[in-house]
Amino acid sequence: MSLVQGTHPQTSQPAKARAILLAWPEFNKPAVWLVAVILLIMPFIANGFFLIEIFATTLILGTIALSLMFLAGYGGMVSLMQLTVAGFAAYMVAVFGMSANTNISLGWPWWLATPMALVLATAFGTLGGALAVRTEGIYTIMITLAIGAAFYYFTNQNWAIFGGHTGINTVATPKFWGVDWRSDIPFYYITLGVAAFCYFAVQYVSRAPFGLALQGVRDNPRRMAALGFNVNAHRVAAYAFAAFIAALGGVLQVWNYRQISPGSVSVGACIDILIIAVVGGISRPVGPFIGALIFVILRTFALDLLVKFGLDGNRFRLLIGLGFLAIVFWSSDGVIGLWERWRRRTAATDARPGGGKPHG
Amino acid sequence: MTRFIERHPAWALIVLIAVAVLLWLILAVWPPGLEEAFGRKRVFLNAVFNGITLGGLYFLVASGFTLIFGLMRNVNLAHGSLYLFGGYIGYAISAWTGSWILGFVIAFLGVALVGIVLQIVVFRRMEGQDLRQTMVTIGLSIVFADLMLWAFGGDFYQIQTPSWLVGPVELPLVTAVRSSGEAVYLRYPMVRLVIFVAAVVIGIAMWLALNRTRVGMMVRAGVDDRDMLAATGVPIQLVFVAVFALGAGLAGIAGVVGGTFQSISPGEDTRFLLASLVVVIVGGMGSIPGAALGAVIIGLAEQLGSVYIPTYAIVVTFLIMVLVLALRPQGLLARR
Numbered sequence: 001m002s003l004v005q006g007t008h009p010q011t012s013q014p015a016k017a018r019a020i021l022l023a024w025p026e027f028n029k030p031a032v033w034l035v036a037v038i039l040l041i042m043p044f045i046a047n048g049f050f051l052i053e054i055f056a057t058t059l060i061l062g063t064i065a066l067s068l069m070f071l072a073g074y075g076g077m078v079s080l081m082q083l084t085v086a087g088f089a090a091y092m093v094a095v096f097g098m099s100a101n102t103n104i105s106l107g108w109p110w111w112l113a114t115p116m117a118l119v120l121a122t123a124f125g126t127l128g129g130a131l132a133v134r135t136e137g138i139y140t141i142m143i144t145l146a147i148g149a150a151f152y153y154f155t156n157q158n159w160a161i162f163g164g165h166t167g168i169n170t171v172a173t174p175k176f177w178g179v180d181w182r183s184d185i186p187f188y189y190i191t192l193g194v195a196a197f198c199y200f201a202v203q204y205v206s207r208a209p210f211g212l213a214l215q216g217v218r219d220n221p222r223r224m225a226a227l228g229f230n231v232n233a234h235r236v237a238a239y240a241f242a243a244f245i246a247a248l249g250g251v252l253q254v255w256n257y258r259q260i261s262p263g264s265v266s267v268g269a270c271i272d273i274l275i276i277a278v279v280g281g282i283s284r285p286v287g288p289f290i291g292a293l294i295f296v297i298l299r300t301f302a303l304d305l306l307v308k309f310g311l312d313g314n315r316f317r318l319l320i321g322l323g324f325l326a327i328v329f330w331s332s333d334g335v336i337g338l339w340e341r342w343r344r345r346t347a348a349t350d351a352r353p354g355g356g357k358p359h360g
Numbered sequence: 361m362t363r364f365i366e367r368h369p370a371w372a373l374i375v376l377i378a379v380a381v382l383l384w385l386i387l388a389v390w391p392p393g394l395e396e397a398f399g400r401k402r403v404f405l406n407a408v409f410n411g412i413t414l415g416g417l418y419f420l421v422a423s424g425f426t427l428i429f430g431l432m433r434n435v436n437l438a439h440g441s442l443y444l445f446g447g448y449i450g451y452a453i454s455a456w457t458g459s460w461i462l463g464f465v466i467a468f469l470g471v472a473l474v475g476i477v478l479q480i481v482v483f484r485r486m487e488g489q490d491l492r493q494t495m496v497t498i499g500l501s502i503v504f505a506d507l508m509l510w511a512f513g514g515d516f517y518q519i520q521t522p523s524w525l526v527g528p529v530e531l532p533l534v535t536a537v538r539s540s541g542e543a544v545y546l547r548y549p550m551v552r553l554v555i556f557v558a559a560v561v562i563g564i565a566m567w568l569a570l571n572r573t574r575v576g577m578m579v580r581a582g583v584d585d586r587d588m589l590a591a592t593g594v595p596i597q598l599v600f601v602a603v604f605a606l607g608a609g610l611a612g613i614a615g616v617v618g619g620t621f622q623s624i625s626p627g628e629d630t631r632f633l634l635a636s637l638v639v640v641i642v643g644g645m646g647s648i649p650g651a652a653l654g655a656v657i658i659g660l661a662e663q664l665g666s667v668y669i670p671t672y673a674i675v676v677t678f679l680i681m682v683l684v685l686a687l688r689p690q691g692l693l694a695r696r
Contacts, residue, residue, distance in 0.1 A: 078491060131682060134689040138435050138490040139645070142637050143685065145437070149634040150678040158671045267630045271498055278495060315510065321502030328495045 059195040064249035065276040065288035067242035076218035081144040086250030087265030089121035100170035110174040125243020155262040167261025281336030415659030416559030420614035422639040424607030430646025437497040440633030441504035446612025447624035460522040467612040475608025519619035525551040644691025
């Protein structure tokens with residue numbers, strides 16, 4: 001680069017690029033770009049069933065599980081109510097927006113109902129978090145599970161707002177600029193956009209001062225308190241941020257299925273989100289999406305697979321439970337942990353003088 | 361007790377007034393104005409009795425949960441599955457042999473055996489790793505739930521009440537006075553009262569065993585400081601296994617009780633897991649008297665709520681939990 005040509009903005013350009021690369025190291029890896037390109041051109045590869053039932057569902061579940069990953073991985077708080085927050089957002093979209101249950105739905109347009117749902121669900125998640133941080137460690141699981149279960153039974157009982165056990169059906173989805181945003185391809189791009197936004201938001205926050213302080217709180221709350229950090233405020237703020245992400249996932253979910261019922265916020269579903277996050281790995285934001293892909297593929301194809309092996313196709317949950325147990329037993333960090341262990345082993349084999357070829 | 365009154369005179373007064381009002385509501389003949397505003401006294405009394413007896417059932421489930429948690433720091437989220445398993449065993453045995461009592465014995469032994477196997481095979485390998493143990497219990501609860509669904513299907517099962525317990529019993533509580541001046545007494549199912557008394561007896565026996573025996577002393581010491589207890593040479597693994605077996609067995613008994621009171625079906629495991637969670641959070645984690653108090657409070661709240669505000673009943677339970685967490689996060693009767 002010559003100094004003669006260089007005017008000020010031009011010289012700072014590579015420096016700026018380098019700074020961005022430092023802040024976002026994943027842009028430097030070819031595999032990341034490959035995955036991004038594949039995700040972007042997915043509608044040209046996969047047909048409607050795969051696009052929505054597999055990939056969009058994966059992205060939605062992954063987004064909800066991402067909020068759990070943020071809390072558990074960076075905050076050390078395993079919250080089982082993330083799906084409940086998402087379900088609350090979904091219910092709020094149905095209650096404020098338009099649906100077939102006209103006696104419940106207020107009929108607001110989507111651009112008013114959706115922000116309202118997001119705000120309310122974030123407030124709900126923050127309040128739940130404020131309750132959960134009253135105690136520490138392992139109690140968090142109990143309290144958040146109790147909140148999730150109470151919400152499930154409440155939606156079942158309450159007919160005035162939540163429509164009882166039939167829930168709210170035929171929820172209206174946004175249509176504007178002449179596009180039906182619930183048709184397969186636009187909807188896929190919406191979910192991809194939201195998932196990418198959440199992914200990078202979590203990545204960014206984890207490296208921002210707040211995220212670093214949160215990780216400090218996770219590792220040693222007493223020392224952080226002694227350093228002058230307000231430990232509980234950081235934890236509640238983490239719950240608020242995670243609740244917003246979960247709420248985004250919940251809005252997408254209600255648009256995807258066009259209905260919401262207590263079955264979607266059941267305790268089993270709350271635990272599924274934990275399974276997704278743990279199976280994928282809770283140390284990095286990409287984990288929940290990997291876990292969600294495995295979960296969705298298993299859920300969709302386990303029946304056929306089990307029948308093919310001459311087993312009862314209804315034993316899908318048994319398979320999920322056993323897989324989860326195996327992951328918890330053998331890897332502390334899910335599939336990511338297994339993958340890293342494998343890579344380290346192959347790297348070690350490579351580095352060995354005169355070592356043989358790496359396996360696989 | 362006296363220390364509590366000295367330290368919190370206002371709270372003690374509120375509790376005293378609440379208990380007095382409740383006793384008056386139960387014992388007195390309601391004036392007509394109250395009946396108009398509040399509904400029939402019979403309905404209220406039935407709700408109170410249902411609540412207290414349901415509290416007895418909740419206590420049976422939650423005491424095992426809190427015992428295991430207090431000693432081993434193991435949040436056993438498969439506790440609901442143990443409850444359901446006990447219910448199925450009790451149903452199978454009592455349907456096969458016709459003996460209700462035998463159902464209890466076999467359910468206790470069978471579920472305690474499951475608890476022993478779990479503690480020896482699974483939890484001993486990951487001692488001290490709270491989160492991992494909890495995750496494992498979640499996985500186990502999924503596996504158990506599906507295995508039981510496989511074996512027993514999605515049907516509702518009700519355990520037959522033995523003939524000597526069938527029918528109502530008249531209690532010396534006046535529900536109303538007829539125009540002729542004749543008093544109407546409350547009639548209440550015998551089996552629920554008997555089971556409630558049994559729950560109280562079990563609770564007292566547990567309290568005595570914990571506070572008056574050598575093993576109980578070890579358990580209490582373990583709750584306070586597990587490492588120090590192990591350092592004094594107590595065979596702590598044996599104590600762990602015994603406590604896990606007892607806690608699981610109690611859940612099994614509770615399953616038979618639940619199957620007789622109500623019915624057993626898939627999904628009941630979650631319901632009773634939630635109940636034990638809330639009871640233990642309200643009463644205090646790891647405390648047996650706390651579990652008893654929490655169980656009665658939650659049972660009453662649930663039954664009275666479902667009678668007087670049916671669509672918001674669960675909110676009452678939940679609000680109690682929120683209130684306790686806000687004012688006394690460690691639970692009502694926990695020491696720390």
